[in-house]
Amino acid sequence: MKNKLKERIEFIDKSLNEFLPDDNNLQSIVYDSMRYSVFAGGKRLRPILMLETARMFGADWDTIKEFACALEMIHTYSLIHDDLPAMDNDDLRRGIPTNHIKFGEDIAILAGDGLLNKAFETALQSKSPFILDALKELAFSSGTEGMIGGQVVDLKSEGKQIGLDTLKYIHSLKTGALIRSACVIGAILSDADDFEIQAVKDFAINLGIAFQIRDDILDVIGDTKTLGKKVGSDVQSDKNTYVSLLGIDKSIELADKYSQDAKASLMPFGEKASFLAELTDFLIDRNN
Amino acid sequence: MKNKLKERIEFIDKSLNEFLPDDNNLQSIVYDSMRYSVFAGGKRLRPILMLETARMFGADWDTIKEFACALEMIHTYSLIHDDLPAMDNDDLRRGIPTNHIKFGEDIAILAGDGLLNKAFETALQSKSPFILDALKELAFSSGTEGMIGGQVVDLKSEGKQIGLDTLKYIHSLKTGALIRSACVIGAILSDADDFEIQAVKDFAINLGIAFQIRDDILDVIGDTKTLGKKVGSDVQSDKNTYVSLLGIDKSIELADKYSQDAKASLMPFGEKASFLAELTDFLIDRNN
Numbered sequence: 060m061k062n063k064l065k066e067r068i069e070f071i072d073k074s075l076n077e078f079l080p081d082d083n084n085l086q087s088i089v090y091d092s093m094r095y096s097v098f099a100g101g102k103r104l105r106p107i108l109m110l111e112t113a114r115m116f117g118a119d120w121d122t123i124k125e126f127a128c129a130l131e132m133i134h135t136y137s138l139i140h141d142d143l144p145a146m147d148n149d150d151l152r153r154g155i156p157t158n159h160i161k162f163g164e165d166i167a168i169l170a171g172d173g174l175l176n177k178a179f180e181t182a183l184q185s186k187s188p189f190i191l192d193a194l195k196e197l198a199f200s201s202g203t204e205g206m207i208g209g210q211v212v213d214l215k216s217e218g219k220q221i222g223l224d225t226l227k228y229i230h231s232l233k234t235g236a237l238i239r240s241a242c243v244i245g246a247i248l249s250d251a252d253d254f255e256i257q258a259v260k261d262f263a264i265n266l267g268i269a270f271q272i273r274d275d276i277l278d279v280i281g282d283t284k285t286l287g288k289k290v291g292s293d294v295q296s297d298k299n300t301y302v303s304l305l306g307i308d309k310s311i312e313l314a315d316k317y318s319q320d321a322k323a324s325l326m327p328f329g330e331k332a333s334f335l336a337e338l339t340d341f342l343i344d345r346n347n
Numbered sequence: 348m349k350n351k352l353k354e355r356i357e358f359i360d361k362s363l364n365e366f367l368p369d370d371n372n373l374q375s376i377v378y379d380s381m382r383y384s385v386f387a388g389g390k391r392l393r394p395i396l397m398l399e400t401a402r403m404f405g406a407d408w409d410t411i412k413e414f415a416c417a418l419e420m421i422h423t424y425s426l427i428h429d430d431l432p433a434m435d436n437d438d439l440r441r442g443i444p445t446n447h448i449k450f451g452e453d454i455a456i457l458a459g460d461g462l463l464n465k466a467f468e469t470a471l472q473s474k475s476p477f478i479l480d481a482l483k484e485l486a487f488s489s490g491t492e493g494m495i496g497g498q499v500v501d502l503k504s505e506g507k508q509i510g511l512d513t514l515k516y517i518h519s520l521k522t523g524a525l526i527r528s529a530c531v532i533g534a535i536l537s538d539a540d541d542f543e544i545q546a547v548k549d550f551a552i553n554l555g556i557a558f559q560i561r562d563d564i565l566d567v568i569g570d571t572k573t574l575g576k577k578v579g580s581d582v583q584s585d586k587n588t589y590v591s592l593l594g595i596d597k598s599i600e601l602a603d604k605y606s607q608d609a610k611a612s613l614m615p616f617g618e619k620a621s622f623l624a625e626l627t628d629f630l631i632d633r634n635n
Contacts (some may be wrong), residue, residue, distance in 0.1 A: 082491075085516060086499040089491050140460060145452035164433035165502055168456065169495055172428060172463065176490040179467050183483050190479070195471050202464040203370075203377050207457055211374040214453055228373060 060341050063334065064107065071106045072098070074124040075131060078181045092162040092170035093177070096135050099153045104270075104342070105130045105241040111338070112245030112259050115331050123248045125185040126193055129178040130241055133201045136174035139167055141210065175201075185248075193244045200240035209233025218297045226299055227268070234274075235267035258327050265321035266339055272314040273343055275300035279307065318343045348629050351622065352395065359394045360386070362412040363419060366469045380450040380458035381465070385423050387441045392558075392630070393418045393529040399626070400533030400547050403619050411536045413473040414481055417466040418529055421489045424462035427455055429498065463489075473536075481532045488528035497521025506585045514587055515556070522562075523555035542615075549612035554627055557605035560598050561631055563588035567595065606631045 075097055082090045106127035113123045120127075142149040142157040143164060150160050159167035178201075182194055199205055209232025216225065242263040246256045279302050301310045321339050325332035363385055370378045394415035401411045408415075430437040430445040431452060438448050447455035466489075470482055487493055497520025504513065530551040534544045567590050589598045606627050613620035 084496075085503075085513070086491060086496040086520075088503065089495065089499045093491075136460075140456055143456065145456060166499070168428055168431065168433060169499055169502075171460070172424075173491040173495050175460065175463055176486060176495060179482070180486040180490055183479070183486055191471070194467075194482075198464060198468040198471055202468055203374060203381075203461040207377065207461050207464060208372075208374040211377045211454070211457055214457075215373075215376065225373070232374075 060337055064341075067107045067110055068103050070110070070120060070124075071103045071127060071131065075128050078125070078128050078184075079132075079177065088162070088166060089170055089173050092158060092166050093135075093174050095161060096139050096152075096158050096170065097132065097174070099155055101131070101135065101153065103131060105134055105237050107338070108238065108241040108263065108266075108335075109245040111334050112242045113249045115328060115335070116246060116249035116251045116255065118245075118249035122187060123185075123245060126182050126197065126244050126248060127241075129182040129197060130237060130244070132174045132178040132181065133197075133206070134237055136171040136178070137201075137206055137210070139171040139174070143167060146214065187248050189247050189250065193247050196240050196244050196247060200236040200243075205232055205236035205240075206234075209236065213298075216299055219299075221299050221304075223304055226301065226304060229299075230268065230271040231264070234271050235264060238267040238270065239263040255327075258324055261324035262321050262335065265317045265324060266342070269314045269317035269321060269339070269343055272301045272310050272317065273345065275302045276307065276310050276314065277345075278302070314343055348625055355395050355398055356391050358398070358408055358412075359391045359415060359419065363416050366413070366416050366472075367420075367465065376450070376454060377457055377461050380446060380454050381423075381462050383449060384427050384440075384446050384458065385420065385462070387443055389419070389423065389441065391419060393422055393525050395626070396526065396529040396551065396554075396623075397533040399622050400530045401537045403616060403623070404534060404537035404539045404543065406533075406537035410475060411473075411533060414470050414485065414532050414536060417470040417485060418525060418532070420462045420466040420469065421485075421494070422525055424459040424466075425489075425494055425498070427459040427462070431455060434502065475536050477535050477538065481535050484528050484532050484535060488524040488531075493520055493524035493528075494522075497524065501586075504587055507587075509587050509592075511592055514589065514592060517587075518556065518559040519552070522559050523552060526555040526558065527551040546612055546615050550609050550623065553605045553609035553612060554630070557602045557609060557627070557631055560589045560602040560605065561633065563590045564595065564598050564602065565633075566590070602631055 079090070079094055079097060081094065109123060109127045109130060110120050113120065138152060139158045141147050142152055143159055149157050151157065158170060162170065178197070182190075182197055185193070187193065201207065203211070209229050212225070213229045213233055216229065239260055242259040243256060246259050251259070278300065301313065305313065318339050322336045325336055367378070367382055367385060369382065397411060397415045397418060398408050401408065426440060427446045429435050430440055431447055437445050439445065446458060450458065466485070467482075470485055473481070475481065489495065491499070497517050500513070501517045501521055504517065527548055530547040531544060534547050539547070566588065589601065593601065609627050610624045613624055
């Protein structure tokens with residue numbers, strides 16, 4: 060699995076480098092800041108899911124690289140803005156200083172804006188006949204009914220007692236929306252039919268929940284060095300998590316249940332979906 | 348002129364209200380925050396320019412309202428982020444508290460992100476056969492080679508001595524890019540030919556410079572009540588402006604020159620361009 064991931068990450072990094080040139084003009088500091096966070100060693104989960112969904116439906120990676128990179132840019136901008144002092148106020152991300160610690164708050168805000176904007180500029184370079192449907196999915200999933208909406212509810216719930224329904228709502232938007240659109244856009248660009256799109260959507264929704272529960276568990280049982288960020292920061296900032304609501308044992312059980320459901324959604328694709336199934340197990344067993 | 352503007356502003360406000368619903372869900376505070384700034388009484392200059400360009404080429408306002416609203420959302424998000432403490436740190440905008448004063452910094456950042464994202468969601472609702480070209484122009488003009496790039500250079504130039512070339516570069520991006528794309532997108536969506544697009548682009552570039560010089564002049568000679576923001580804030584924050592570089596008299600002269608050049612670019616359109624020509628004079632004589 061590690062080798063397969065490496066091959067995909069290399070393709071994504073090469074493509075990101077192509078779409079995010081090291082520009083040499085008066086505003087070059089904003090490109091430095093954007094590239095700093097984009098190339099900070101992310102897992103590339105969302106683009107990997109898109110590449111793999113497309114491959115499963117027989118599409119070439121080169122036909123979806125614009126959207127795969129766009130999604131990673133959106134994910135990265137959301138981390139830059141989330142880390143700001145007015146939001147989660149984090150100094151460390153992936154083992155290195157967060158964007159605003161390195162470049163200052165003003166440039167970090169603009170680098171985030173720049174990456175969200177660049178995501179659409181990049182996706183618009185796609186030559187796919189399905190570009191408009193893919194753009195609509197991208198824009199919806201990253202907006203106030205998607206990722207941004209989840210971040211709003213998460214922020215407003217800090218320090219408050221919330222129920223499992225609200226927690227699921229937060230994560231279905233905050234992390235779930237982009238994971239879902241990674242698979243859905245991969246399918247759309249590969250000319251998948253409605254039944255196939257629905258199946259990968261089900262897969263992604265369940266994977267997204269399992270992934271988030273694992274994230275919450277790692278914040279408690281992980282170690283700072285492997286994670287690249289402070290352990291216990293959720294407890295410290297009074298965040299609602301699966302662990303704080305359900306405890307560790309029940310959370311581990313639930314992560315397992317959702318990863319089983321995710322893999323069950325892949326049944327119609329048989330052997331072709333083996334990488335996505337393996338990836339699901341890999342993500343739920345991960346330590347960072 | 349005031350009545351003609353009123354009719355256009357009403358059409359734009361009605362359309363914005365349609366694309367920015369008063370949603371009732373867990374994240375409704377972000378919609379409140381987005382709407383607060385969108386409906387804070389802006390001049391609607393950019394959408395008016397787009398409507399008028401389209402009308403000049405015979406297109407119906409209803410066919411361009413998605414892009415007109417998208418452009419206003421992008422303009423509004425840029426103001427919300429510019430006003431943040433880490434940027435210009437302004438408490439007052441259009442006579443009312445700035446977004447972060449009213450909603451807090453965290454929600455203001457997310458409302459800005461939300462408006463940029465919603466701009467693309469809204470533009471993607473267009474049914475125009477020219478939607479992709481218009482989207483490319485929109486995304487490019489608002490990005491790091493457009494508006495965001497201008498804001499970066501402006502921030503990095505504060506407190507430094509810069510030349511007129513750099514000042515023009517800043518404004519050609521920071522305010523100029525969206526004014527240009529207002530006219531260019533209006534022309535693209537109306538199926539204007541390359542010659543026509545170039546003519547409205549020349550008009551918009553010159554208008555943008557004249558408009559910015561007038562802005563700098565008003566910061567010195569205007570009054571807080573009419574302007575709705577603090578007078579003298581440019582001097583206070585050590586901003587480079589046309590007035591600080593050239594003095595008042597030379598700035599007034601230059602604003603006049605660029606507005607003449609703008610109107611000259613409209614010559615090929617004859618009588619059909621009379622509203623745009625009148626609007627140019629109106630903007631250069633304005634007091635707020």
